Amino acid sequence: MKKKIWFNQWFTTAAHFIDMIKYNADGMEFEVYGTSHNEHAAYLSYCDAAFIEPDIAGEDYIEFCLRFCKIHRINIFVPRKENVLIAKNLSKFEQIGVKVLVCPDAPLMEMLDDKEATYKLMQQHPILKTAVNIPDYIIVNNAESFKEAYTALRKKGHKVCFKPVIGEGGNGFRLVQEQPDSIEELFYQGINANISFDSAYEILKQQTVFPPLMVLEYLEGYEYSIDCLSYDGKLMAAIPRKKGKGRLRELEDNPVLLKLAKDINDTLKIPFIYNIQVKYQNGIPKLLEINPRMSGGLHYSCLAGINMPYRAILLLLQGKKAIKQFRPHFGVKSSYLEKEIVLKDNVFQSSKIVHL
Template sequence: MKDITVLLTSCNGLVSPSQIDCLRKVKERKIKIIGTDASDLGVGSRLVDQFFKVPKGDSEDYVISMFKICEESNVDILIPAADEEFLALGKEKSKFKQIGTEIVTNDYDISIKSSDKGLFLNFLKEKGLPCANYFIPKSLEEFEKACFDLGYPQFPVVMKPCLGRGNRGMRIIKSGINKRDLLLKEKAGSPYATLEDIKESLVNGDENENKFPSIVLMEYLPGEEYSVDVLVKEGKPLIIIPKLRLMPVPGLSVVGQVDMNELVIKKVTEICEAFNLSYNVNIQFKYSKEEKLFPYEVNTRIAASIAACKAAGANLIYYGVKLALNEEIPPTKIRNGMKMIRYYKEFYEYSDDLDEQNDKSISF
């Protein structure tokens, strides 16, 4: 089987080592792994075969830099791992294809429709697919009214930016918060806030930002949470692996367990077909207080916990590569009930290692 060169973006993230390992342990072919990141301070740049420091994904120079790297390094497959990167690269798929580089991402119009949380919920509603109650306010007055329409102060309300990476900007608007306890007893970065605090922050924004921010308000879903990794081709799911979050931390799977929930699988199939998704996709669900299962987010990229799928029986990050190469996906047997427990591990670097590291690192 033909040896290939794969480029993984945002390779210095905390979960990047496990993603790199999924590619490194492929036995049927040799894979040269190139990593890129806006920062060279991370473990991933030490684990790849070659590293390039590049502009941030939302920079005007980002796509230009990535194109040059792919052309000069003969990259076969480019895997975007961050939201702003797959959106920028999705616009240029045909350009990269001309130099022999396939990008493992959906076309831009599909990605933005699913990645923008407001557009995602609007599209679900338009297609008649179940979704949680939500509003997209256009002013502070609409924002406050929407909170009360969603049950505040009796029930919490979730606020998220329409576009945002990870859990940035997510808040759970809740009444009766003891601010002293929030300050002294909650961990830094707690998502809880009062309506008054949020309103004050929205009013006291940048003076140059006259436009009300693009945010979604959604009913709070208190039930069990699923993070579902999917390999999909033109709207047809090939492999679906639901993982129940046993220790839910907003935006992260710290402890998760494979749970082949038939209802989750059915809803994932409906969403993939409706959006005509392809490649690696992650869809997140939670149960409402009425025990109804609702999707609340789609990521049309590899997910942070995709390595758990390899441990469960399906190396989805590599299968995404094979899909881009038009290769057959092997049959898989998923180990239902497999549990993932995430932990930190240190990487040590000594001064006499730096010359070797510098030899394989290039800045753009």
């Protein structure tokens, strides 16, 4: 009997995860449900049933999720939207027989969702404070403190950037440049994350107080994502994925990053699947963030010969029985081409999409 699995409001690359789960080597059968605010979200075309989500959040969204699971008899829920709040309400899903692919440690989830709290955890933990390097940073919430933070970091010799304390991916990230914004940038450089200090300062002055910003040293080396598969404190696989120039990605047997992953795993014990992001500065990897979910680029790491989305589902369903040690194939280089996806009109015009 097919198990019903639901992805809510995911990245477009969830299409890869859906395919890897559906076409697994064991022949385990799944019926995939997908929801999004956007009826043209590409990953919905990879689902067996697609639905439009209501534009709600918080406790209202939890009620929607529970109702959706009951109506469609969902067996497995793979949340992205509101995953911290879902972790806090995990018992409600367990009561209706739904397995949720989320870290059950809600306080840890909340901490990892906050970049300042994550860095403080690294600084204060007896093991992690020596195992994990973090960038120089200062938290600000008004224009004058932003100016002071920028000046202090510049005096240390750093290039300076900033980003929201709570945010996902590169949303809100800006690199502060010394010179004013120029006509060359306007006409020739396209979209970029650069902003002059004067422009940033003037914009931030528009509000007396704004949501916390992390002002920090800009790290100029290579960026890596380390995709991890773990259960019950046992690290089954860790795959450092180097983000090269342009679209180049390389799976690297990097002893320093593999040890970092093991130290974080042994300490935090995040189950199932998660991602550690670091960037190098002067030969030292410094932590950007830890995401206790599947990363947007996880499909690249699966080129190491491990179907990580499916394996995470097995861990959720079978627990310790599904623990297996893997030997990833490192040295794999990859890139990607834009690929057209013809949206299934027969799906989007049918009753499979329902406004709930």
